[in-house]
Amino acid sequence: MIKINELTKIYGTGKGSVKAIDNISLDIKKGDIYGIIGLSGAGKSSLIRCINLLEKPTKGSIKINDVDIVKLKNPVVRKIRQKIGMIFQHFNLLSSRTVLENIMLPLEVADIPKDKRLERATELLKLVNLEDKANMYPSQLSGGQKQRVGIARAIANEPDILLCDEATSALDPQTTHSILQLLKSINEKFKITIVLITHEMEVIKTVCNEVAVIEGGHIVEKGRVLDIFTNPKHPTTQTFLGHNDKKLPASVLKDLLGFILSITFLGPSAKEPLVAILQQELNLSPNILWGKIETIQDTTVGHLILHIKGTDDERQKASKLLESKGVSVEVLKHA
Numbered sequence: 105m106i107k108i109n110e111l112t113k114i115y116g117t118g119k120g121s122v123k124a125i126d127n128i129s130l131d132i133k134k135g136d137i138y139g140i141i142g143l144s145g146a147g148k149s150s151l152i153r154c155i156n157l158l159e160k161p162t163k164g165s166i167k168i169n170d171v172d173i174v175k176l177k178n179p180v181v182r183k184i185r186q187k188i189g190m191i192f193q194h195f196n197l198l199s200s201r202t203v204l205e206n207i208m209l210p211l212e213v214a215d216i217p218k219d220k221r222l223e224r225a226t227e228l229l230k231l232v233n234l235e236d237k238a239n240m241y242p243s244q245l246s247g248g249q250k251q252r253v254g255i256a257r258a259i260a261n262e263p264d265i266l267l268c269d270e271a272t273s274a275l276d277p278q279t280t281h282s283i284l285q286l287l288k289s290i291n292e293k294f295k296i297t298i299v300l301i302t303h304e305m306e307v308i309k310t311v312c313n314e315v316a317v318i319e320g321g322h323i324v325e326k327g328r329v330l331d332i333f334t335n336p337k338h339p340t341t342q343t344f345l346g347h348n349d350k351k352l353p354a355s356v357l358k359d360l361l362g363f364i365l366s367i368t369f370l371g372p373s374a375k376e377p378l379v380a381i382l383q384q385e386l387n388l389s390p391n392i393l394w395g396k397i398e399t400i401q402d403t404t405v406g407h408l409i410l411h412i413k414g415t416d417d418e419r420q421k422a423s424k425l426l427e428s429k430g431v432s433v434e435v436l437k438h439a
C-alpha cells in the first residue's frame with residue numbers, strides 16, 4: 105500500500121545541511137499498524153512529514169497504491185492529503201472552536217454540505233466516546249479526550265492512511281492504553297492503515313504488527329513485531345527492548361561454574377515445564393537467574409536466564425532439547 109523507496113531528506117544546503125533521512129526503504133501493507141521507533145533526532149518526524157507531503161523529499165519515491173506522491177502537483181496533492189489523516193503529540197486542535205466544530209473542520213475543507221458534516225461529526229463523536237462533550241472547547245478537555253477529538257478529526261474524511269506522530273507521548277500510561285485500543289479498533293473496523301512513530305517500545309508492543317527501528321536517518325532493523333521482540337539483532341533495538349536487563353551483575357556471574365543459557369519461549373512452548381524437562385530428561389539442575397513474561401500481539405512470550413552446572417556436552421544436549429520444544433536458545437557463557 106505504501107512503498108517507500110530509497111528516500112532521503114536533507115535540510116538546508118552546503119556546510120550547515122542536515123541529512124535527516126538517509127536512503128530509507130519501507131513496505132507498508134494495507135491494514136498494517138506499522139510502528140517506527142527511534143530516539144530523539146533519529147528522523148521519525150521527517151519521515152512521517154514526507155509521507156504526508158508536508159516536507160518534500162530530496163531523493164526517492166513514496167508510492168501509495170502505486171502512485172508516486174512525491175511527483176504529484178496541486179490540486180492532486182490536496183486530494184491525496186485528504187486521504188491521509190494525521191494525529192499529533194500536542195493534539196493541534198483549534199482552541200476557538202468547539203469539539204464538534206473541530207471535527208467538522210476537515211469536512212468543511214473537503215466541501216461537504218453542512219447537514220452531512222453535522223451528521224458525520226456526530227457519528228464520530230459517538231465512535232470516540234465523547235458524545236457529551238460536543239459543545240465544549242479543547243481547553244475544557246483532558247489530554248486523552250483531546251486526542252480522541254484529534255482522532256475523530258483525522259478520520260472524518262474516511263482516510264486510507266492514518267499517521268500518528270508521537271500520539272500518546274503526552275499522556276499517562278492508562279490514557280495511552282485507551283488511545284492505543286481506540287486506534288486498534290479503528291484499524292480493524294475501517295481497515296485504515298496506520299503508521300505510528302514513537303520512542304516507546306511499549307506502544308509498539310501494544311498495537312503494531314510491524315516495526316522499523318530508525319537511527320541517524322537509517323533503518324537499522326525491521327520486521328514483524330513478534331520476531332523483533334523475540335530475536336532483536338541490532339544493539340539499538342536491544343536497548344529499546346530493555347535487553348540490558350539481561351546483563352547480569354558481575355557479582356552474580358563471578359565464580360559461576362558450568363554454562364548460562366538465555367532462552368526465549370512463545371506460544372505453545374510457554375506452557376511447557378522447561379526447567380522440569382531439563383531435570384527429568386538430562387538430570388540437570390537449572391538455577392533461574394532472571395525471568396520475564398509478557399504478551400506481544402496476543403502471544404505469550406517468556407524469557408529466562410538459566411545457570412546450569414554441567415559440561416560442554418550437557419550444554420549441547422540441553423540446547424538441543426530446548427530447541428526441540430520450539431524454544432530459542434542463546435548461550436551466554438560456555439562450560
Ligand SMILES: Nc1ncnc2c1ncn2[C@@H]1O[C@H](COP(=O)(O)OP(=O)(O)OP(=O)(O)O)[C@@H](O)[C@H]1O
Binds near residue numbers: 115116123148150
Ligand atoms: N526543518 C528542519 N530544518 C533543519 N533541520 C531539521 C529540520 N527538522 C528536523 N531537522 C533535523 O533533522 C534531524 C532529524 O529530526 P526529526 O525531527 O526528524 O527527528 P525525530 O526522530 O522526529 O526527533 P524528535 O523525536 O525529537 O522529534 C535532526 O538532526 C533535526 O535537528
